[in-house]
Amino acid sequence: MAEKKTPMQEFTKGILRENPVLRLVLGTCPTLATTTSLESAIGMGLSAAIVLVCSNIVISALRKVIPQKVRIPCYIVVIAGFVTVVQMLVKAFLPALDEQLGVYLPLIVVNCIILGRAEAFAGKNRVLVSALDGLGMGVGFTAALIVMGGVRELLGSGTLLGFSVLPDSIAPMTIFVLAPGGFFVFGMLMACANRLAERKGKPKATLGCMGCPLAETCSSAEKAACANLKEGK
Amino acid sequence: MKIFLSILLTAILTNNYILSKFLGICPFLGVSKKLNTAVGMSAAVIFVMVLATAVTYPLNTLLENYGLGYLQTIVFILVIAGLVQLVEIVLRKYIPALYKALGIYLPLITTNCAVLGVTILNIDNGYTFAQSMVNSFGAGVGFLVAMVMFAGVRERLESCEIPKFLEGLPITLIAASLVSLSFLGFSGLVEGIFA
Numbered sequence: 001m002a003e004k005k006t007p008m009q010e011f012t013k014g015i016l017r018e019n020p021v022l023r024l025v026l027g028t029c030p031t032l033a034t035t036t037s038l039e040s041a042i043g044m045g046l047s048a049a050i051v052l053v054c055s056n057i058v059i060s061a062l063r064k065v066i067p068q069k070v071r072i073p074c075y076i077v078v079i080a081g082f083v084t085v086v087q088m089l090v091k092a093f094l095p096a097l098d099e100q101l102g103v104y105l106p107l108i109v110v111n112c113i114i115l116g117r118a119e120a121f122a123g124k125n126r127v128l129v130s131a132l133d134g135l136g137m138g139v140g141f142t143a144a145l146i147v148m149g150g151v152r153e154l155l156g157s158g159t160l161l162g163f164s165v166l167p168d169s170i171a172p173m174t175i176f177v178l179a180p181g182g183f184f185v186f187g188m189l190m191a192c193a194n195r196l197a198e199r200k201g202k203p204k205a206t207l208g209c210m211g212c213p214l215a216e217t218c219s220s221a222e223k224a225a226c227a228n229l230k231e232g233k
Numbered sequence: 234m235k236i237f238l239s240i241l242l243t244a245i246l247t248n249n250y251i252l253s254k255f256l257g258i259c260p261f262l263g264v265s266k267k268l269n270t271a272v273g274m275s276a277a278v279i280f281v282m283v284l285a286t287a288v289t290y291p292l293n294t295l296l297e298n299y300g301l302g303y304l305q306t307i308v309f310i311l312v313i314a315g316l317v318q319l320v321e322i323v324l325r326k327y328i329p330a331l332y333k334a335l336g337i338y339l340p341l342i343t344t345n346c347a348v349l350g351v352t353i354l355n356i357d358n359g360y361t362f363a364q365s366m367v368n369s370f371g372a373g374v375g376f377l378v379a380m381v382m383f384a385g386v387r388e389r390l391e392s393c394e395i396p397k398f399l400e401g402l403p404i405t406l407i408a409a410s411l412v413s414l415s416f417l418g419f420s421g422l423v424e425g426i427f428a
Contacts (some may be wrong), residue, residue: 025402028262033255073314080307090305103353108304110346112259134327179253180414186408191398204401 010129014136021115021144022193023205026111031145032182033104038102038161041149042142047090047105049138051082052114056134058082063123067194075085075118076109113141144189151185152176237367239427240360243261248421251379252346252409257347260382262405264338271384272377277338279373282351284320285313286369289352290362309352317343347376350354383412 005013018025019022027048034044058078059066066074087105098105106113117137122130153159155215156176158166175181194204249301250256264274277303289309295300322340324332342348351372386408395404 028258029255032258073311076310077307080310084303084306087306103350103357106353107256107350109306109310109344114236118356162291178417179255180410180417183254183406183410183413187399187403187410190406191403194401194403195398 005127011132011136012135014138015138016071016077016140016145018137019144020116020137020191021141022190023197024113024116026112026116027141028186029112030104030107031197032149032179032186034101034183035099035145035149035152036156036177037153037187038149040097043090043094043097044104045142045145047101048108048111049135049142051079051086051108052117052136052138052141053131055079055084055114055135056117059122060125060127061116063201066123066182070122071123074113075123079118083161083196100162104107104129106141113137125154130182148182148185148189149190152181156233169183234262235365235427239423240364240367241371241374241383242370242423242426245375246416247421247423249375249416250351250372251376251378253349257345257348257376257410259381260341260345261390262409264404265343266387267381267382268381268384268388271380273334273370274341275373275377275380276339277335278345278347278376279343279370280335281313281320281342282337282348282369282373282376285316285348286355286365287354288312288316290355291366293356305353305356310349313348347372354412379412380414383409386412 010065014020018024021028021031030048035041055075055078059075062074062078083106086108087098089107090132117134121133125133150160154163154165155173156174156178157174158164158170173181176185190205197204235410248254251258251261260274260278265271280384292308292312293305296304296308317339321332324339326372351369356367358368360368369424380411387405390404390408399407
């Protein structure tokens with residue numbers, strides 16, 4: 001992380017090298033829950049990306065004003081504000097998507113990608129690079145969701161974006177749009193991502209404190225819980 | 234009475250928050266490595282879920298009365314974050330034994346989507362206050378059941394020979410998929426009992 005990156009690299013790193021879902025293992029809940037169809041996956045990815053870019057810009061602009069001690073609550077307020085805006089826009093213009101995403105739309109507030117980027121990046125960097133970082137991470141998140149949503153919709157209901165793709169002779173495997181299929185597809189994608197990373201000599205993705213926004217809160221007495229999180233291979 | 238039992242069983246078995254609603258996956262994958270941490274974390278989650286519902290439900294009625302329903306998301310997350318801090322301080326001062334057992338997990342719960350999720354779902358489902366409390370308790374117990382079961386599975390995984398490309402997170406996710414598959418077997422159970 002020490003080397004200086006050009007603004008372009010800040011943008012592109014989120015798409016592959018530091019993909020929030022497959023490399024940093026953040027935001028697993030929406031990844032599993034909203035990928036039952038390609039359409040809701042795209043909707044979720046874009047909604048989260050918009051919140052991520054906006055909150056990164058505002059938090060980065062306010063980074064010298066926000067006191068260090070209360071920064072997490074401040075970040076949460078900013079993020080919750082943008083989530084409410086997105087929620088109202090989706091409700092007004094895309095009611096069908098609102099129906100599909102349901103409770104997961106307001107739950108973008110607790111999506112750890114957004115708080116994680118605020119803590120790890122936007123709180124320390126200039127506005128422009130923070131916006132690029134948010135955009136890159138948002139695109140990476142959306143891309144991962146699209147891959148997962150595509151695989152699950154194709155195998156689970158034989159369609160893509162609602163259009164029938166598979167011939168009738170191949171019966172769709174409903175299990176893929178149900179909960180177990182979500183875990184399974186995510187596991188397989190993770191294995192592929194690990195293989196690709198390994199080829200380039202990078203470590204495997206682990207569920208770590210690295211991306212966890214509350215890593216610093218886990219001091220002294222909390223070490224035990226955090227050590228467990230770190231080990232969670 | 235029947236409706237309370239049905240809500241409780243639905244929250245624990247058929248609509249398990251982790252395994253079928255995918256809420257709280259981070260602690261599910263992260264803290265389930267040892268049985269005792271899994272139990273401690275789940276106990277803290279049950280506690281916070283019930284408390285958060287008790288506080289947010291009346292608050293939501295208040296917001297609706299003044300036509301401020303759109304503030305729900307902001308108010309809920311702030312109340313939960315504040316509540317968790319408060320609980321931590323009170324426990325540390327007055328019940329140190331409980332703080333020792335649950336305290337370490339409290340900061341991790343603030344951004345746990347299962348807690349915010351349960352408070353929002355209670356309102357979306359149109360539950361009464363009593364029903365909401367039962368649902369929150371059930372969701373917490375469902376969390377505990379899933380965590381404990383999965384901790385057992387992971388302890389067995391430790392001693393297994395795993396194909397190299399699945400080592401680490403992938404095999405954990407596939408194990409989670411199988412545990413979740415077993416919970417699919419409960420679907421229709423609650424309706425069957427109370428039909």
